[in-house]
Structure formats: C-alpha cells, structure tokens
Amino acid sequence: MxxxxxxxxxxxxxxxxxxxxxxxxxxxxxxxxxxxxxxxxxxxxxxxxxxxxxxxxxxxxxxxxxxxxxxxxxxxxxxxxxxxxxxxxxxxxxxxxxxxxxxxxxxxxxxxxxxxxxxxxxxxxxxxxxxxxxxxxxxxxxxxxxxxxxxxxxxxxxxxxxxxxxxxxxxxxxxxxxxxxxxxxxxxxxxxxxxxxxxxxxxxxxxxxxxxxxxxHLAEEVVVRAEKSQVRDVFGFVRLREGAYTTAQIDSTWSVAMWEDFINWFNTDEAATEYRHLKWDEELEEAKKQNLNGPSSDVRL
Structure with a gap:
C-alpha cells in the first residue's frame, strides 16, 4: 500500500x-x-x-x-x-x-x-x-x-x-x-x-x-443555490414590507410576473449588488413553461 x-x-x-x-x-x-x-x-x-x-x-x-x-x-x-x-x-x-x-x-x-x-x-x-x-x-x-x-x-x-x-x-x-x-x-x-x-x-x-x-463536484451548485435563496429572501422581505405580495405568494412557486418583478429589482437594487454574478434564465423559462400566471400553492424548498 x-x-x-x-x-x-x-x-x-x-x-x-x-x-x-x-x-x-x-x-x-x-x-x-x-x-x-x-x-x-x-x-x-x-x-x-x-x-x-x-x-x-x-x-x-x-x-x-x-x-x-x-x-x-x-x-x-x-x-x-x-x-x-x-x-x-x-x-x-x-x-x-x-x-x-x-x-x-x-x-x-x-x-x-x-x-x-x-x-x-x-x-x-x-x-x-x-x-x-x-x-x-x-x-x-x-x-x-x-x-x-x-x-x-x-x-x-x-x-x-x-x-x-x-x-x-x-x-x-x-x-x-x-x-x-x-x-x-x-x-x-x-x-x-x-x-x-x-x-x-x-x-x-x-x-x-x-x-x-x-x-x-457539488460545491459550486451548493453555493449558487444558497446564494439564490439568500437574495430571493432579501427581495421577499422588501416586497412584504411594501405590501406588494402576501407571505403565501412569496413562499410559493413564483408566477412569471413575480419573476419579472424580481429580476428587475435584482438588476437595479443596491441590495442585490453582491449577487449579480447569478443568472436567472432557467428559473424564468421554467415559470413560462408552466404558464404560471398567478401564485401556486406549491411551497418552494
């Protein structure tokens, strides 16, 4: 040996x-x-x-x-x-x-x-x-x-x-x-x-x-998924304080309109600056495929 x-x-x-x-x-x-x-x-x-x-x-x-x-x-x-x-x-x-x-x-x-x-x-x-x-x-x-x-x-x-x-x-x-x-x-x-x-x-x-x-071989996936969860939470807190969405909407699978709102916020808000290396094409495309025009009852993990 x-x-x-x-x-x-x-x-x-x-x-x-x-x-x-x-x-x-x-x-x-x-x-x-x-x-x-x-x-x-x-x-x-x-x-x-x-x-x-x-x-x-x-x-x-x-x-x-x-x-x-x-x-x-x-x-x-x-x-x-x-x-x-x-x-x-x-x-x-x-x-x-x-x-x-x-x-x-x-x-x-x-x-x-x-x-x-x-x-x-x-x-x-x-x-x-x-x-x-x-x-x-x-x-x-x-x-x-x-x-x-x-x-x-x-x-x-x-x-x-x-x-x-x-x-x-x-x-x-x-x-x-x-x-x-x-x-x-x-x-x-x-x-x-x-x-x-x-x-x-x-x-x-x-x-x-x-x-x-x-x-x-899973390290990058783990980091990216964690960062995406973190920045989505930041967005969720902002919109909840504004009264734009309910907690049920934030905690459920997002509609296309919510994803578009998030991506616009992500690209412009200072709070998202450190996460700008992340890409959201797959998530938006998946929402479009499912034709989600309103909040789903599926709780996101």
Whole structure:
C-alpha cells in the first residue's frame, strides 16, 4: 500500500472535472471556498440531501471557536488501534520508502496546503488519542492560513490552541496525554467521521451546529443555490414590507410576473449588488413553461 496515492485519489473522485493538486486531490477554486463562508449549514445541506448525499453531516463535536465558520478542502486520514506488526510495518514503510519523518499525524500535517482542513478518524479515542496540541495546531495555522481540523478523537494544549485565531478545530474531547498506541492505515482515503463520510478534496463547512462535507463536484451548485435563496429572501422581505405580495405568494412557486418583478429589482437594487454574478434564465423559462400566471400553492424548498 501507499500513503496519499495519486492514482487511488483520482479513482475515488471521478465526478470532479476541475483542477487537482499534484497528488490528485480535487482543488475546488478559492472563490467557491470564499463564497461558501457566507452560507448556512441548512443552505448547504439541502442540495446535498436532494442529490442523495444523506450522510454528510456530523454535529457531535466540541469546537475551539464556536462563533467562527470554517471552510477548506479536506485532507483525510484514518487511525486505528495499535497492532505491533502492522504498526511497525507501516511506520517503517513511511520512513524508509516514502521519506517521511516523525509520527503518523505529522505526516498528514506536512501535506497541508493553503485552505486545507485535516479530517481524521481517531475512532473516538481521547486518552492517548490527542491528534494535535499547541505545536501541530500552530503548524496547521501556518500551512492552511484559514483552515483547521476535524478530529473524531482528542486534542491537547487547549489553552494554546484556543489562542490560534485563524483556524478552527472540531474535536471530541481533551486530554493532557500525548498521542500513543495508534497506527495510520490511510491518508487521503474515504474517512468516516461519526455518522458522516468524507473524501479527499471535499469542501469542509464547519458551523456552530457541526460539520458538513460537500463533494467537490457539488460545491459550486451548493453555493449558487444558497446564494439564490439568500437574495430571493432579501427581495421577499422588501416586497412584504411594501405590501406588494402576501407571505403565501412569496413562499410559493413564483408566477412569471413575480419573476419579472424580481429580476428587475435584482438588476437595479443596491441590495442585490453582491449577487449579480447569478443568472436567472432557467428559473424564468421554467415559470413560462408552466404558464404560471398567478401564485401556486406549491411551497418552494
């Protein structure tokens, strides 16, 4: 076996058609990541659920900075309980055949790029299961700039880690012990985090409610649908305050006349400026096909 194997990563992520890192990991564009920082957990969850991705969220974490949103590209790892023969084989392989230094967790952090998030299954180990402390937390901060870590296990040096402002860390518990009696069996492989699954290159969205893993080929769709929902809500609030529409009309499938009213507002109102990159041709055409001349009773998702 090989750690961080390019051929395996490409094989696991065939739906991604964009740029990749040298090791084959999908590289979702930085502008999509930046836009992702402005959406909510529920806005990301909706498109994933509707596309059949129903095991992408886990909320049972402690959070170093619960008030901050975390976004980045996943670098994954799997740790298992130590079995001496397997442990020595894999540790020696990494050192001798792949030229890695230090312990398994250091190998992963040495791979990090800007905007990355470490995603590690530590099989919920906390005592002697502290994947990072102050030193490795600082290394994550330096390498990722604004990423962080999702650890299904423990951390140590919380008083130091909490002082690192530019990253966030989601973890299961704290302990003063160092990491021991664990072996890494995979780097940049499919990884289970609680009830969720994460693949290398997934966009990790960390919120106060928990973490959701967004497949790279759906990242742009998730962002666009979230932004469209946001700006439609802005329009709806404006028209409701004006008394132009009822709440039933705003919350139902829009008529052609409502869509035309919205698009005119969207193109001219200052409140829509940051959303002007969005296009509405499909929505207007769909309304015309349905010949919707008045409000429908269908509630929009």
């Amino acid at each position: 090989k750690f961080d194997n390019k051929e395996d990563i490409i094989q696991l992520t065939p739906l991604w058609k964009g740029e990749r890192f040298e090791n084959g990991r999908p590289k979702v564009p930085a502008d999509i990541l930046e836009r992702m920082r402005k959406i909510t957990l529920e806005e990301a969850w909706g498109p994933l659920w509707q596309n059949g991705y129903q095991f992408q969220f886990e909320g049972d974490f402690k959070i170093i900075h619960p008030e901050k949103t975390m976004v980045g590209r996943a670098v994954t790892a799997i740790m298992v309980p130590k079995r001496p023969d397997l442990h020595e084989t894999l540790l020696n392989y990494g050192h001798q055949e792949e030229g890695r230094s230090g312990f398994f967790n250091q190998w992963v952090i040495d791979q990090l790029e800007e905007d990355d998030v470490v995603v590690v299954d530590m099989f919920d180990k906390i005592f002697k299961g502290t994947y990072i402390g102050g030193n490795l937390g600082t290394a994550i901060s330096t390498r990722t700039k604004r990423g962080g870590a999702v650890i299904w296990g423990g951390i140590r040096d919380n008083q130091q880690v909490v002082e690192i402002d530019n990253i966030n860390v989601y973890y299961r518990g704290s302990d003063p012990t160092a990491i021991e009696d664990v072996t890494m069996t995979g780097m940049n492989v499919p990884t289970r985090i609680g009830k969720a699954i994460c693949l290398p290159g997934d966009v990790v969205l960390g919120t106060p409610a928990g973490v959701i893993f967004i497949p790279p």
